[in-house]
Amino acid sequence: MTQQNVTVAVTGAGGTGVAKALLAALQRDDRVGHVDLLVSTNGRKLVAFEFQSGEDPDSVVRALEATSPKVRFLDPSDMAGPVTSGSYPSDMMIILPCAAGVLGRIAHGQSESLIERAADVMLKQRRTLVLCLREAPLNLIHLRNMVAVTEAGATVYPMIPTYYNLPETLAQLRDEFIERVLQFMGLSSTDRYQWDGSDTAARRKHSRER
Numbered sequence: 001m002t003q004q005n006v007t008v009a010v011t012g013a014g015g016t017g018v019a020k021a022l023l024a025a026l027q028r029d030d031r032v033g034h035v036d037l038l039v040s041t042n043g044r045k046l047v048a049f050e051f052q053s054g055e056d057p058d059s060v061v062r063a064l065e066a067t068s069p070k071v072r073f074l075d076p077s078d079m080a081g082p083v084t085s086g087s088y089p090s091d092m093m094i095i096l097p098c099a100a101g102v103l104g105r106i107a108h109g110q111s112e113s114l115i116e117r118a119a120d121v122m123l124k125q126r127r128t129l130v131l132c133l134r135e136a137p138l139n140l141i142h143l144r145n146m147v148a149v150t151e152a153g154a155t156v157y158p159m160i161p162t163y164y165n166l167p168e169t170l171a172q173l174r175d176e177f178i179e180r181v182l183q184f185m186g187l188s189s190t191d192r193y194q195w196d197g198s199d200t201a202a203r204r205k206h207s208r209e210r
Helices: 016-028 041-051 057-064 100-107 114-124 139-151 172-185 200-209
Strands: 004-010 034-041 071-074 092-096 128-133
Touching: 004 016, 004 041, 016 034, 016 041, 016 092, 016 172, 034 041, 034 057, 034 114, 041 057, 041 092, 071 114, 092 100, 092 114, 092 139, 100 114, 100 128, 100 139, 114 128, 128 139, 128 172
Parallel strands: 004 034, 004 092, 034 071, 092 128
Antiparallel strands: none
16 A cells, blocks of 8 residues: 655644644544644644644644654745655645635745745645635635636635534534545545435434434
8 A cells, every 4th residue: 555645734724623633634544654744833823822732843743633653843934844845755735724825825836934835846746735725705816816726736625614414513513524625635534424315314313323
């Protein structure tokens, strides 16, 4: 089995708990051999706020529970980091949450940190890049930037939960979102959220029993 190398970036938008759930899924997946983790300056502030932790790298890693040996924390200010090179074997990259400013810089090829540079490399190498935008409402600039990155080869996957499985907790909303993103990236771990043709009543029963 060929293991995947995944780059995960956390930027300054709310919802870092969803990033924690993503990292947990990647760490326990035997199909994932290595994870490069980048957390922007504003991302560290959001982690510290949402988890009541410190902003230093060690505190952020502990808060996100990114403690597996397969995870390497990279300094986003280090523009010489390994993910700057197209020859570096990163199979896919996901930015979650993706701030609107980060989206805009990627859309215009402006690399102010290792995060944007890594995304630029994914685009030029025609590799999988998923941007989980966390912004609402969207203005025309946001929409045009979303079109630009899509035309360049990225996928905009907004942090919008689904409701037809009738979730009863925020954790269920989070877990379904993560599973759908992983499924899109080819790393699905369950068929729980795949529609099997059953009617609404059956889906409601399935949701309550899981």
